[in-house]
Amino acid sequence: MVLPSFLKKSSFWKTYLKGAHYSHDKIPDLSGKVAIVTGANTGLGYATMVALGAHGAHVIAACRSEQRATEAIEKAKQEIKTNYPNAPEPNLEFLQLDLNDINNCAQAAKNFLKKGLPLHILINNSGIMNTPFALSADGIEQQLAVNHVGHFVFTMGLLQKIKESQPSRIVVLSSLGHEQHPKGGIDFESVNDETLLDPATRYGRSKLANILFGKALARRLKDERVYVNIAHPGFVATELARSTEEVYGKFLTVVLDYLTMAAAMKPEVGALTQLYCATSPEIENLDIRGRYFIPIANELEPNPIAFDEDLQERLWTWTEDTVKEKLKA
Numbered sequence: 001m002v003l004p005s006f007l008k009k010s011s012f013w014k015t016y017l018k019g020a021h022y023s024h025d026k027i028p029d030l031s032g033k034v035a036i037v038t039g040a041n042t043g044l045g046y047a048t049m050v051a052l053g054a055h056g057a058h059v060i061a062a063c064r065s066e067q068r069a070t071e072a073i074e075k076a077k078q079e080i081k082t083n084y085p086n087a088p089e090p091n092l093e094f095l096q097l098d099l100n101d102i103n104n105c106a107q108a109a110k111n112f113l114k115k116g117l118p119l120h121i122l123i124n125n126s127g128i129m130n131t132p133f134a135l136s137a138d139g140i141e142q143q144l145a146v147n148h149v150g151h152f153v154f155t156m157g158l159l160q161k162i163k164e165s166q167p168s169r170i171v172v173l174s175s176l177g178h179e180q181h182p183k184g185g186i187d188f189e190s191v192n193d194e195t196l197l198d199p200a201t202r203y204g205r206s207k208l209a210n211i212l213f214g215k216a217l218a219r220r221l222k223d224e225r226v227y228v229n230i231a232h233p234g235f236v237a238t239e240l241a242r243s244t245e246e247v248y249g250k251f252l253t254v255v256l257d258y259l260t261m262a263a264a265m266k267p268e269v270g271a272l273t274q275l276y277c278a279t280s281p282e283i284e285n286l287d288i289r290g291r292y293f294i295p296i297a298n299e300l301e302p303n304p305i306a307f308d309e310d311l312q313e314r315l316w317t318w319t320e321d322t323v324k325e326k327l328k329a
Helices: 010-018 043-054 066-083 102-113 142-164 176-180 199-220 244-248 250-263 272-279 281-285 309-326
Strands: 034-038 058-063 091-096 121-124 168-173 226-231 292-294
Touching: 034 043, 034 142, 043 058, 043 066, 043 091, 043 121, 043 272, 058 066, 058 102, 066 091, 091 102, 102 142, 102 309, 121 142, 121 272, 142 168, 142 199, 142 309, 168 199, 168 272, 176 199, 199 226, 199 309, 226 272, 226 281, 272 281, 272 292
Parallel strands: 034 058, 034 121, 058 091, 121 168, 168 226, 226 292
Antiparallel strands: none
């Protein structure tokens, strides 16, 4: 059995000795800042929306379901008023976004731009994990489509506004699961071959794509005050593993449920690493760009393949070409 490379790194184990590098009380005043959080209706996205809103940010919850997002927004407003009595009136609103559909992602970006707002923080939080094989609305393997391609389209549609609003931040969520990537990283010729990869490896491929994209985007923005970084939130009790029983059966689902109850972080704790990348003054003061952080806000080098600039650029070109083919005028 080949161990994931991060398990061989002393720097990974030292993060447990370092402890948390960020906390909610370190989040600065965000009054006047506008933030978008994808998947803000549940889990990490919801906890992130609450934290940003409680510190004065105008938060746009970019979600697929208006009903679920509206319910989450109302719940978040009450939570902020209860837990942050000195916070300003929460300014939270819904933006329809379906990451499974390239044209919807492009339109969602346009719909935000119509609001005439700046954009200081974009957190690409939403994602799916270990799902059965399926194709997106555009015929792309679904985990890669939702976790990478949809966010690529949405981000690029907003990028000029983010640059105009600098200093600004883009946070790309990845996972230690990127260590499960296929041999060689990504075979762009066989992305949709159902027979080649199991659900966990397809997930690892999508999470590797997140890091490759984050690093390539950070490199493109090196001369701007736009800080792109990548976050792994850790083992968090969320709905992300909802496909476990369908893919792996009831026994493993029960095991995972018990493990989650015993060891998983609460979403408000798991969200701290992405909140660090999105809000900490250190990011600008220390000019932190294209870096990868694990809980809680401790830097770690990802798998060596993530540093392959040729692979980063091949992913960028493949994604651009795929989007051009699927995007309607």
